[in-house]
Amino acid sequence: MGLADRQMTRKIVVANSKGGCGKTTIAVHAAAWFASQNHKVALVDYDVQHSALDWLKSRPAELQQIDGYEPGRAIEESGYDALIYDLPAGFDSNELIPLIHGADCLIIPVLPSAIDVKAVVRFLLQLQKSGVLENFDGRVGVVANRVRMQAKFYKYLTAFMERTPFPTVTTLRDTQSYVSAMAEGKTLFDLPQSRVKQDLDAWYALMHWICEKQARAA
Numbered sequence: 380m381g382l383a384d385r386q387m388t389r390k391i392v393v394a395n396s397k398g399g400c401g402k403t404t405i406a407v408h409a410a411a412w413f414a415s416q417n418h419k420v421a422l423v424d425y426d427v428q429h430s431a432l433d434w435l436k437s438r439p440a441e442l443q444q445i446d447g448y449e450p451g452r453a454i455e456e457s458g459y460d461a462l463i464y465d466l467p468a469g470f471d472s473n474e475l476i477p478l479i480h481g482a483d484c485l486i487i488p489v490l491p492s493a494i495d496v497k498a499v500v501r502f503l504l505q506l507q508k509s510g511v512l513e514n515f516d517g518r519v520g521v522v523a524n525r526v527r528m529q530a531k532f533y534k535y536l537t538a539f540m541e542r543t544p545f546p547t548v549t550t551l552r553d554t555q556s557y558v559s560a561m562a563e564g565k566t567l568f569d570l571p572q573s574r575v576k577q578d579l580d581a582w583y584a585l586m587h588w589i590c591e592k593q594a595r596a597a
């Protein structure tokens with residue numbers, strides 16, 4: 380899937396103040412996808428738990444290279460085709476202002492439970508209140524994660540998706556493939572196609588949205 384041109388550096392920030400909603404999962408998958416397209420990729424892990432950097436450490440050497448960064452280590456952004464920022468839970472929305480400066484997209488994962496939906500609504504209100512999105516000329520997209528369509532909790536998510544001004548860019552299934560792939564420093568892109576066939580289209584929809592050239596509007 381040759382979507383991303385190398386004329387520009389893409390900066391993608393994955394954030395939600397709620398823990399465990401899939402920020403790191405999405406950040407490492409986006410990083411691995413760009414790397415699979417032979418792009419030079421930096422994965423910037425803002426979490427003191429270093430989950431993304433731990434994943435990177437366990438990544439098999441034969442897979443395409445991704446450079447890991449933590450805050451404080453200077454990064455020459457223009458030297459990369461893609462910069463992926465993985466933010467921790469509880470990240471102060473005011474601190475997001477310098478971070479999302481110049482970003483192409485802000486991705487907000489959300490899980491389909493009442494608690495998670497309430498938390499993401501609060502997070503969006505905080506962003507609004509602190510003026511984070513006012514000067515942001517990138518795009519904001521929601522990713523519905525760990526979705527089981529038949530689950531009764533799905534109704535909380537659909538109600539949220541219908542009300543939020545931001546598009547739900549993709550819906551990721553709840554599957555243990557993420558747990559097993561990431562334990563080995565891999566992503567779904569690195570697993571046998573037969574095993575992940577039904578999940579890949581959802582990822583391609585997300586990567587397609589990330590790589591869209593037009594519409595720099597919040």
Ligand SMILES: Nc1ncnc2c1ncn2[C@@H]1O[C@H](COP(=O)(O)OP(=O)(O)OP(=O)(O)O)[C@@H](O)[C@H]1O
Nearest residue numbers: 398399400401402403404468525552553554557558
């Ligand atoms: N679609 C999915 N299906 C199954 N498990 C998933 C899925 N997405 C994430 N997980 C699992 O859920 C857990 C939390 O995911 P992840 O670490 O990506 O969330 P996070 O938002 O980065 O968490 P934190 O706030 O602690 O940084 C992990 O064990 C991950 O493997």
Ligand SMILES: [Mg+2]
Nearest residue numbers: 402403426430
């Ligand atoms: Mg994380």
